[in-house]
Amino acid sequence: MLKIIFFADTHLGVDYTINPKVERRRRGEDFFANFQKVLDYANETHADLVIHGGDFFFRSKVPAPIVDRAYDILYNFAENDIPFIIVPGNHERSVLPSSILMNHKNIYIFDEPTSFFFNKKNAFISIAGFPNIRTGIKMNFDQIFRAATEGNPDVDIKLLLMHQAIEQSQIEGYTFRYGIDVLPLAKLPTDYHAVLSGHIHRAQIFHYEKNEKYIPVIYPGSTERTSIVEMAEEKGFYELLFAESENKWELKETSFHVLPTRPMIRLDITKLTEDINVLTDLLEAELSRIDQNSVVRMRCEIPETRKLLTAKLLRELTPKTMTLSLAPVYRKRK
């Protein structure tokens, strides 16, 4: 069996403060912890390849200590001789911050449309990929795919890696179908074992049909929740197992591994009050009822009440184990 670990959208650097002035529980460590967990799993179970689908960092300009910490973890992993392949996402502005560490022989970055080749367990594998295309993937895909694969030799296992919204991918309450930034299924190539992509934060697999074959499109989703719309989603990564039978390699098994995440909760404060004591009692009661490790998104649209919800009050009332943020006031369009 040949094993590939596929994950994406680690968004390292979210809620990570280098010199905190205020003592409160942040989420930065959660993101690093899950990144490390995926690599540990790959290492402990002797994966043949590890693939990252992009949005490695949370934005394109990343403070140096975050870059250093992330690359340090990656460098240590790369020392184990398991190739780490990554395609830059939109949060990288399609380029990863440069670092000497990224010159490691086991780290492969798609900084342009190209293919990388690997020989593992007697299988010859090609991974074609290209950095995120911000606008117009629909019109540009054919040319980019040709540039990435032109002249490629025959291989046993063919994978395509990208960081795009593909037709039929879903997020909470929405399915991507049309538009110049959605890649139509009809454009995807024939004769591939799988299409792997980052970008969509919900883990999912769907298939497209080419030449009477059903080819999976695999999104591992993000390794942590980055937004309240992901509150009900499990987070994790995929393990892909390939096996050879009658001289042909096939994707035999795809399993999703759930990563630990703290509960994410939306708390709506709808009571109208101008009395700080009333509000304090209410918040204490609400916060005592929920999981003490929660990541809480508080909303309050009542102007009188909202005025009392100062950063200081919220800091005093939030249990040390929770992470709480106040959603901005929703403004109706005129």
Ligand SMILES: [Mn+2]
């Ligand atoms: Mn992302």
